[in-house]
Amino acid sequence: MGRSWSGATMAAVAVVMCCMAVVEAYVYTVGESYGWVVGPNYTAWGFSKSFKVGDYLVFDYSSEYSVDEVFENDYNTCNVDHPISSDKSGSTAFNLVAPGPRYFICGVSDLCKKGMKLVANVTT
Ligand SMILES: *[C@@H]1O[C@H](CO)[C@@H](O)[C@H](O)[C@H]1NC(C)=O
Numbered sequence: 001m002g003r004s005w006s007g008a009t010m011a012a013v014a015v016v017m018c019c020m021a022v023v024e025a026y027v028y029t030v031g032e033s034y035g036w037v038v039g040p041n042y043t044a045w046g047f048s049k050s051f052k053v054g055d056y057l058v059f060d061y062s063s064e065y066s067v068d069e070v071f072e073n074d075y076n077t078c079n080v081d082h083p084i085s086s087d088k089s090g091s092t093a094f095n096l097v098a099p100g101p102r103y104f105i106c107g108v109s110d111l112c113k114k115g116m117k118l119v120a121n122v123t124t
Contacts, residue, residue: 027056030104030118036061038111042118051122057094059104065116067092068107075103075119078112096122 028049034040036059051057059067068083086107096102099122106116 024052025054025056026052027058030057030059035059036065036067036106036116038114038116041115043115046118046120049120051096051120053096053099053122053124055096055122057096057102057104057120059092061090061092063088063090064108065111066107068105069094070103070105072101072103075105075117078105078110078117080105080107080112083107096120098122099124 028051030036031040031042031045061067066086066088068080068086070079070083073079074082088107094102094104102120102122104118104120105112
């Protein structure tokens with residue numbers, strides 16, 4: 001474990017910061033300090049944001065949870081049987097590449113029904 005970042009790392013960070021600023025991409029951490037857990041109202045959280053094409057959505061969560069991107073019907077019914085994608089790595093990022101709604105639920109047992117569901121309405 002190095003104590004300071006190498007020049008190459010700093011250069012890479014500078015490039016990332018530069019170019020994100022140019023396209024004005026915003027990185028949203030779902031639930032902010034709460035992360036992705038049972039408890040917060042993610043419907044309300046999602047409605048309070050203006051997601052733009054090019055922004056990122058990052059889910060941070062512990063090993064008891066997962067993040068599934070699903071179709072609208074499965075979002076509405078909390079059906080975890082055929083997600084578009086599924087991850088339980090603990091940190092999952094989505095690039096919001098196109099306008100329109102994106103649907104996310106927790107794929108673990110009935111946690112979607114307990115509120116772990118988010119719709120991100122992405123606009124240009
Ligand atoms: C979450 O927030 C939405 C939008 O404000 C609201 O309609 C819904 O009733 C809330 N759900 C709970 C469980 O409080």
